Amino acid sequence: MTIELAVFDIAGTTVEEHQAVYVALADAVRAAGGAPSDADIERWMGADKREAIGSLLSTSDTELIEKTFVDFRERLHNLYTETPPVPMAGVPEAFDKLRAAGIKIALTTGFDRDVTDGLLKVLGWDENVLDAVITVDDVPAGRPAPYMIHTAMQRTGVRDVRKVLTAGDTTRDVEAGTNAGASYVIGVLTGGQTAETLGAAEHTHILAGVREIPTLLGL
Numbered sequence: 001m002t003i004e005l006a007v008f009d010i011a012g013t014t015v016e017e018h019q020a021v022y023v024a025l026a027d028a029v030r031a032a033g034g035a036p037s038d039a040d041i042e043r044w045m046g047a048d049k050r051e052a053i054g055s056l057l058s059t060s061d062t063e064l065i066e067k068t069f070v071d072f073r074e075r076l077h078n079l080y081t082e083t084p085p086v087p088m089a090g091v092p093e094a095f096d097k098l099r100a101a102g103i104k105i106a107l108t109t110g111f112d113r114d115v116t117d118g119l120l121k122v123l124g125w126d127e128n129v130l131d132a133v134i135t136v137d138d139v140p141a142g143r144p145a146p147y148m149i150h151t152a153m154q155r156t157g158v159r160d161v162r163k164v165l166t167a168g169d170t171t172r173d174v175e176a177g178t179n180a181g182a183s184y185v186i187g188v189l190t191g192g193q194t195a196e197t198l199g200a201a202e203h204t205h206i207l208a209g210v211r212e213i214p215t216l217l218g219l
Contacts (some may be wrong), residue, residue: 001183003217005131005158006098007149009046009168010109010116012191014210015123017085019192021111024079025049028072029056032064045192046170047110048142073115084122088190090211095129097214103165106132106152108176113137131156143172146180165217167210169193174201186213 008014011021026041034057044052053068054060095105109116113135120126120133132155139147149166158164165184166177169191177185178201187198190209198206205216 001162003103003165003184004160004163005104005106005153005156006165006167006213007106007108007152007177007182008166008210009170009173010107010111010119011085012045012169013167013173013188014088014091014107015085015119016088016190017080017119018083020076020079020083020085022192024072024075025052025056027075028068029053031071032057032068034058042192046143046168046172046176048136049110049112051142052110073112076115077118080119080122085119087123088209088211090209092129094211094214097219098217101214101217101219103217104131104156104158106130106134106156108134108143108148108152110136110142110172143170144175144179146176149176149180149182165213167207167213169198171198171201174198174203178202184216186216 011017022041026036029036036056050065050069054065098105107130116135132152134148134151136142138151161181162183164182166182167186167188169188170193174185174187185203186205186207187203188207188209195206
C-alpha cells in the first residue's frame with residue numbers, strides 16, 4: 001500500500017524541546033497544589049494538556065484548570081526562551097525525502113493552537129515544510145482518540161486511512177494511530193518512553209527515530 005500521508009507528533013518526535021513540556025506541566029500542577037510523580041506525568045504524555053491538568057489535580061473545576069493551564073503555558077514559554085526547541089536530528093532530511101516521494105506531512109499535538117504556532121515559528125516550519133498542523137483545539141477529544149489523524153486526512157485530501165503512516169514518542173500517539181486505522185503505526189524512541197513501554201501498545205514498528213522512516217519505506 002502506497003503511503004500518501006505521514007502524521008507526526010511534535011514534542012519528542014519531530015522536535016527536541018528537552019522535555020520542557022513535562023517540566024512545565026509538573027511545575028504548574030505542583031504550584032496549583034498537586035503532587036504528581038514522574039509516573040503520573042508520564043501517563044499523560046501526548047495528551048490534551050487541560051485534560052492532563054484536570055486529572056493530575058483530581059478536579060473538574062474549570063476555573064482552576066484554566067488558571068493552571070495559563071501558568072503551564074507561561075512556564076513553557078520561559079523554558080523555550082531559555083533553551084529554544086530545535087528539529088530532532090535527521091527530521092528535516094526525512095521530511096525532504098517524504099515530500100520528494102509525494103507524501104504529505106502533517107503534525108498533530110496535544111498543545112493548543114497558540115503554543116503550537118509559536119513553536120513552529122521558532123523552527124521556521126511553514127507551509128513549505130508542512131501540509132497540515134492539527135492541534136487539540138481542532139478536535140472534540142485528544143489522543144488516544146483518532147480525531148487529529150482523521151482531521152489531518154481531511155485537510156490534506158487523503159481519503160484512505162490505509163495510506164496513512166503515524167509516528168509518535170508516547171503510548172497515546174501509538175494508540176491514536178491504531179485507533180485511526182493507519183497502516184504504519186510507529187513508536188519512536190526520541191522522547192521519554194522506552195521501547196518496552198511503547199511496545200505495550202499495539203503498533204507496527206518501533207524505531208530509533210523519525211530519521212529512519214524513509215529507509216523503512218524504501219525511499
